Amino acid sequence: MRGRLLIPIFLYMAPVLMVLFAFPRQSVMSARRQSQDDSQKASTVLFIAAPVYESRAALQGDERFPQGAQVRVLRGGGRPEPLVPTLAWSADPSVSFDGKTVLVAGKQTAGDPWQIWQVGIDGSALRRVLSSDADLIRPLWMPDDRIVYARKTLSGFVLETAGLDGKDTLRLSYGPGNYIPDDVLRDGRVLFESGFPLGLGQVPEMYLVYADGSGVESVRCDRGSAREHGRQLLNGDIVFTHGPRLARFTSALADEAPVAAPYGDYAGDVAEMPDGRWLLSVRVRGQKHYSIRVWKRGSDATAPLAGDAGRDLVEPVLAVPRVVPNRHPSALHDWTTGNLLALDARQSRAGALTATPAVVRVETRSDTGQPVALGTAPVETDGSFFLQAPADRPLRFILLDAQGNLLRQQHGWMWIRKGEQRICVGCHAGPERAPENRVPQILLRSTTPANVTGPLTTASAGGH
Numbered sequence: 348m349r350g351r352l353l354i355p356i357f358l359y360m361a362p363v364l365m366v367l368f369a370f371p372r373q374s375v376m377s378a379r380r381q382s383q384d385d386s387q388k389a390s391t392v393l394f395i396a397a398p399v400y401e402s403r404a405a406l407q408g409d410e411r412f413p414q415g416a417q418v419r420v421l422r423g424g425g426r427p428e429p430l431v432p433t434l435a436w437s438a439d440p441s442v443s444f445d446g447k448t449v450l451v452a453g454k455q456t457a458g459d460p461w462q463i464w465q466v467g468i469d470g471s472a473l474r475r476v477l478s479s480d481a482d483l484i485r486p487l488w489m490p491d492d493r494i495v496y497a498r499k500t501l502s503g504f505v506l507e508t509a510g511l512d513g514k515d516t517l518r519l520s521y522g523p524g525n526y527i528p529d530d531v532l533r534d535g536r537v538l539f540e541s542g543f544p545l546g547l548g549q550v551p552e553m554y555l556v557y558a559d560g561s562g563v564e565s566v567r568c569d570r571g572s573a574r575e576h577g578r579q580l581l582n583g584d585i586v587f588t589h590g591p592r593l594a595r596f597t598s599a600l601a602d603e604a605p606v607a608a609p610y611g612d613y614a615g616d617v618a619e620m621p622d623g624r625w626l627l628s629v630r631v632r633g634q635k636h637y638s639i640r641v642w643k644r645g646s647d648a649t650a651p652l653a654g655d656a657g658r659d660l661v662e663p664v665l666a667v668p669r670v671v672p673n674r675h676p677s678a679l680h681d682w683t684t685g686n687l688l689a690l691d692a693r694q695s696r697a698g699a700l701t702a703t704p705a706v707v708r709v710e711t712r713s714d715t716g717q718p719v720a721l722g723t724a725p726v727e728t729d730g731s732f733f734l735q736a737p738a739d740r741p742l743r744f745i746l747l748d749a750q751g752n753l754l755r756q757q758h759g760w761m762w763i764r765k766g767e768q769r770i771c772v773g774c775h776a777g778p779e780r781a782p783e784n785r786v787p788q789i790l791l792r793s794t795t796p797a798n799v800t801g802p803l804t805t806a807s808a809g810g811h
Contacts (some may be wrong), residue, residue: 350682376484380570385439390620391468391666392421392652393430393440393449394628394639400659402575402614405484405527406542408503412438418451419653420470429467429636435459439662441487441494442468446668450486450494463496465511468666477513487537489558490674495519495528495537501730506539508558519560521762522546522741523712527554529577530585536562538577538585543570544759545654546741549690551575553561553587559677560739561764568696570601576615580681586625588615608642609649626652626663639663680766686796687769688789690782691730695755700730702754704746707732709799712741712760721763721801723747730773731787735796738765 397416404411411465418437419427431437434453438461441450447468452461463486465476477483482499488497492511497504506519506526519537520526524546530538536555543552546566553574556563566577566585579589585596586606593606593613614628614637627649630637638654653660692707693700706723713719724734726746736742741760748754763769772782 371730393664394660395662396658397437400661406525439485442666443803446666451477452484487528487531489531497527506702519639521739523762531581531672532579533672535675546760553577557676561767578617580619586617588613618663623644628661679764682766684735685767686735688733689771690787691773693730704754706747706750708745710743722799724797724799727788729788731789733796734799735788737800
């Protein structure tokens with residue numbers, strides 16, 4: 348399911364001409380290089396140093412740093428030093444919007460579970476924000492003094508948010524598998540990783556969800572290979588890795604676009620510097636471990652910033668103020684169900700159905716992981732259907748013809764939150780597809796959704 352319900356030239360040139368005529372060309376180039384060096388030295392950069400880094404381990408519910416990790420800080424071109432030396436292990440630095448404090452996942456002793464801590468950018472005022480008997484990893488800042496992170500459960504990592512006071516915990520993900528946050532976009536949505544198909548697959552893919560857990564969807568439906576470690580740039584693009592390649596999502600394109608970066612094995616988590624250069628975690632030819640390097644777009648080489656012959660250096664973060672993302676005003680209700688409207692289930696990026704679907708079957712998962720049918724809802728001749736399904740449970744949809752033959756099915760899982768009212772254009776039509784300007788036939792027949800809650804829900808959902 349995709350989509351959602353509302354929701355004078357000479358004056359400028361004169362200083363340049365004076366510089367060009369006043370200095371030899373070599374002096375100008377030297378001054379430019381010196382300016383870049385000063386900019387690089389003036390930056391405060393945080394990153395993780397670890398003897399072993401398993402980038403996809405969290406998507407299997409495993410440990411990314413089996414031999415420990417340490418957040419290091421590089422200030423003004425000096426030598427890297429530990430940010431929080433009092434913690435035995437530390438990882439996942441996330442700098443606050445004002446650039447003054449840092450969230451980290453940390454352990455007081457190696458045998459402890461990962462907890463979430465807050466510390467000043469100067470290493471002072473360390474305090475524990477969230478504690479648990481299970482691992483809490485990848486904390487990211489959100490508006491209104493809230494954070495999003497991944498909590499390890501018996502069934503895998505789930506997405507949660509909480510206040511900086513450790514209260515008002517809210518779960519965002521309700522499907523099987525593991526969910527790892529990557530970034531909080533400027534529109535307020537959480538960018539996260541999971542396997543494809545969602546909830547079942549092993550290949551990393553990137554998805555989006557609002558701060559209340561509603562509106563979960565793929566960033567794109569073009570199905571790339573092993574997308575991971577996404578970060579949003581200042582221009583709004585999302586940059587991510589394909590191992591030896593970098594790629595990006597940009598609003599102007601429905602498919603991913605390649606980034607012409609130098610060859611290397613990328614660990615992801617690109618950080619953009621104020622002058623437009625990128626901080627990359629990359630393993631170049633001849634190196635055993637990842638190092639932090641600087642790349643200017645268009646250049647065919649990267650420059651070293653920090654390296655360690657015995658450790659991987661990953662997840663670079665720049666300690667600078669940044670824009671606070673938009674706050675998402677939740678429209679959820681304390682119901683047990685949500686409503687789903689499909690405008691034309693025949694539509695898909697895989698091609699429109701030639702056969703006519705008659706019904707859509709809705710399934711969830713049992714506590715043992717087996718598919719459970721919740722019921723069916725009619726599909727009109729224009730492909731539209733309107734149904735009510737259980738909230739906060741994994742859901743998937745299967746289109747059948749009048750004889751009960753399978754026409755198309757959803758292999759992964761999605762969910763709707765309590766009281767969520769959701770509209771999609773078509774089954775995997777993609778979030779970039781606009782709906783037709785017409786009233787769907789299902790609403791001309793009835794504005795009451797078909798009840799497909801099965802035996803799991805008996806309480807009324809309230810109004811429609």
